[in-house]
Amino acid sequence: MMTNVLIRNPFKSRINITLTSLKNIYKTLCIRENSLKSNFKMNEAFIRYDKGSETFDFTFRYVNPELHVDRQFNTVRKASESVKIFLTRLDTNIEKKIVNKKKKKQKKEPEYKFEENVDNVSAEKIILMKGDKKVELNEPCTSILDDPVDLKIHILGNDYIIKFNAPCIQSMELPQCLLAGFPAYPRVFESIYTDITKSKFTWYKTNSNDKKITWEEIAHGSIYTPTTNDIGSMLKLKCTPVNDKLDGPEIEVQSDSLVQAGPGHCPFEDRHNFTKDKLTGKNFRIISYNILANIYADSDYSRQVLFPYCPPYALNIDYRKLLIVKELIGYNSDIICLQEVDKKVYENDLIPSLSSLNYSGVFSTKGEMSEGLSVLYDNRRFEIIDSKCTVMSEEIDNNQTFKNIWDKITNDNAKKRFTDRNTSVLIVTLRSIDNPSEILVIGNTHLYFHPDADHIRLLQAFYALTLLQQTAENIKKINPNDSVSVMLCGDFNSTPVDGVYELVTKKNIPVDHKDWQSNKEQIIENTSLSLNLKLASACGTPEYTNFTVEFADCLDYIFYDTDKLQVTQIIPMPKKEELSLHGAIPSVVFPSDHVAIGANLKWSC
Template sequence: MLFLLVPCFRIKNCSSGTISSLILLRKTHYEPLRSVSSFVLRHRYNMNIAYFRQLPNEEQCSISFHLVNERYKINKVFNFCRNVTENIDASAERMRANIEKELKKRTNKKRKANVGTASEELVKTDPVPEMSSSVSEVSVRFFDMEKEQDVKDMPFSELIEKIQVERHILLKVLDDDFRITLNSPSVQTISLPQSILAGFYVYPSKLELIFADKDQSDFQWFRGRMPKSNNAQLIEWEMVATGYSYLVSPADVGHHLKFVCIPKTSQEVGTLSEVISATEVQAGPGQCPFEVRHLFTQSKLANQYQFRVVTYNILADTYADSDYSRTELFGYCPNYALHIDYRKQLFIKEIVGYNADIICLQEVDRKIFDLDLLPVLRLKNFDGNFKAKGNTAEGLAIFYDVNRFEALDSQGITIGECLETLEQFQGLWNQIKTNEKLAARIKARSQAVSFTLLRCRQNPLKHLLVANTHFYFHPDADHIRLLQGGFAMLYIRDMYERFERELQLDRAHFGIVFCGDFNSTPECGMYRLMTERFVGDEMADWQSNEEEAVRGVTLSQPFPFQSACGCPKFTNYTIGFQACIDYIYYQCDVLRVNDVVPLPSEEELLAYDAIPSPVFPSDHVALVASLEWTNKS
């Protein structure tokens, strides 16, 4: 079996601590790396490569090169960082001194190993080069190939300019010449999640590229078993997939996974980097209830007049990962099943499996949006946007299938921050602001509403205003939630009328879908406002807190809405609370329900006492409905 030795950089901050500086690739795996490996680059230019990198507006330039010298028995990656104001003669001397130090260290180790053990014949066949006190044999210099002379006595910044413009400057180290490449595509940070389950998607928990295009870069997945010696460098790797994400196979259980990234742009290829999982692949939790629901959504909707909508509160990590959550709020859930590395595998597979066209999510951690949801869903032809809830670490996300829809606008507000500034809020705000406790409480809330205006690609006449929200949760706050609903509908109405006017839209082909965790049961005023379009001042919600009671206020909104999934018994199910509080409201004069994916049974929700659980990643369940345009002209 033929193997190739492909140099690559050691990755810092890797959780496994077992990243090798050399990787072994079977010959059958060589073709995908042919254009990018250091092996091939070295032969293409008949020399090694020194990688120089300087970020914009930084005064430091990092230098990295792989020195392999048979004469001095050295095989090591050297990394240096030099100030751009420094004279290159001083830089070269500093690099020379470090290389000499490494050579002396290796020579001394070799001599000690030979003392009293090596035979005279062995010493003759494996000589150790002598290192005198003189440093004349170790040289580091910059060389101009065109002028055939050394480059000396200039600031490092000037050398960088020469490299950029002239491209014929070499770095000469010992007997080797290094072609200098400046700001080549590279991997700055790479890591894998702590939990990897068979049957679920895995992808880098963090991947930061610099001077590279992720869409142009290449990714590969390998699996291998750790030997009894626990030496990762001895793992025999088998390639299992290409691409940014990988659906882990049951055959991977008990193996470590390795992720390989080859950073690229359309014009340049950078240095290969890799990371090995800190833990072995574990068996999954068995069939999850959402996988049964996937039987109803095995493919995308083909009818151009239909689209599938998902709304889902995925439980923010900031609320699940705390002592109170683990011991009190969700004390019935095993700790491992509350960890975000475990839960995100479940909710991402669940969301992807619904084959939706529009996805509205609540309690989305910003880092989960950036590092997990957006990268994975983009692989499924989705794009999306995020709206933070005030200054909190979580917020709202709306995703849409770019093959079905084109986004024309995306905006959002934090309701409490806009009560005194948005013109459309002033009528309602003036009615309640005299109650100081009420005004202070609703202004302090971080609840938000966001929207995305979509145009159907197959039917450009048709437009959707997709709104998303998450209202205040407190038990004594029915009045706050109802007011938030009133303000949200004022905002949505204003946006709807603005787009209708500016884009000259026909109302027969312009609909609203309003999703979210409204924290309101069907008996509350919010459901009445949406489905009956009016809430009077006699509504009980107004009196949910006596000191903040709302008096003499009525609410109305002009759009005929219905709940796509009706009023199921539960959309939230914990030990302390079970009720229907999540909805997909749709404008029923231009849209109708085509079908609804059945919700899990109460027996499934009770399998681990409540949710979240090892098979439910959130304390909410997703609502999934297919909607259809009533006017097909």
């Protein structure tokens, strides 16, 4: 849940807040008692129970206008206890609240009399019903939990329909940074029994003057893009969770901050002109993007040394992730391979925002790191068959082709440097829904970055490629009648003149290749590499995919199976003038030091 309400402006808001608007802001904040609020209907109660569990949850809203009681009650009870014990506990909880109210009323009205310690269960003022029949008090609760059809409960004059395992939102938050022109979404969305694509979302903004704060309904849907008219307002989101059978209690949450002016037009929006439409049939679109993990951007070193040209507020992840989400949505991609993905960003931002657009995903950290790799896919176009993330240094023995090469290496310093790395490859196998006989085996990786580690990157690339091929062969054995294609995406930290690119595209690295000698203490001798895969770079070799003041070159690639796939369009890259407009990237309009690359492909057959 959100913490105390504060006026936060960590991103150098471009709006001028006058004394009058400050009064309005203060009034807006004062109307908030809790960030997250449940709006239960008066005639609904909820049981949550998983078969075999020792406990169940019961929730309902009780209203007594005469005593000014309007309270949500939540209780956790043992499934094995009797119905009488369960109802008696409800009675006790309600009576505590009612008696307190009656005592207060009695102080104001001495003639007011009431009776304490009333047994409302025995008096049949609290009754559990199944259909038109009263459930016997000596029945165990498991008897209704195992057959929860047509349950109702009568509580002190109020009748409730009991919904069993209805959709329920456990946590929901809004982004702490809200920018005009950039998507707002439930950045945390934790729920059970809920289909976010079916759930109902309504957005509101504050309208304030010197006398009164009101909320104006402005949009429907899980994602809302604030306009310039919303600058200076707070936002509120209401959500009714829904699944195939039921809806649950409405939840609402208000923003902690005001909508601020955004940076204006971003160059990636020009690229969106080429990706306006979703692809169909044998065509699909794939994106690969190193989105710059927060641990590499949020430090004094990154602000002062790596990216001194970028304003600190534009390095803040709360700012950058809004640009990232907007950019990804606009590509209308079928498959998205991401590197340097923060675990929290994946769970709290990417999945909540993109799942409402029918994306599912796989994520894995690199060993014990807080960042890692992710593959997202449109679940209307692909279904997942399998996924596995492998830390290369930990599973050498499980890749026999690689191990054959590994055993020939005699330089222990080189071996140690390889095994000290947590470099990983995430392999996800997808089946096309439009073309069920087509299977894609997609690898996603981020190779070691150090300038004197070309030999390590060669070994890492060889490991990823041979594991990818091994996975494809195993998938083919299981699905002999299907066509299996392979792709390898990622940040390879290798330029087109380096050995990694040569290995992938030419399938061979000789024993005398210069990259084996990139570190004098770790020279690898008498070792050559060869592959059977026929791969090419879908986006060619752009001049830049990484662009900083100190370094700019092509490091990112989407390699595809040339026997099975063909490229039909490459998403144009930004111009150098755009990349250098603010010195380099990241900047106020580029959220990462890398540029997303993307292409449209189709199955050849």
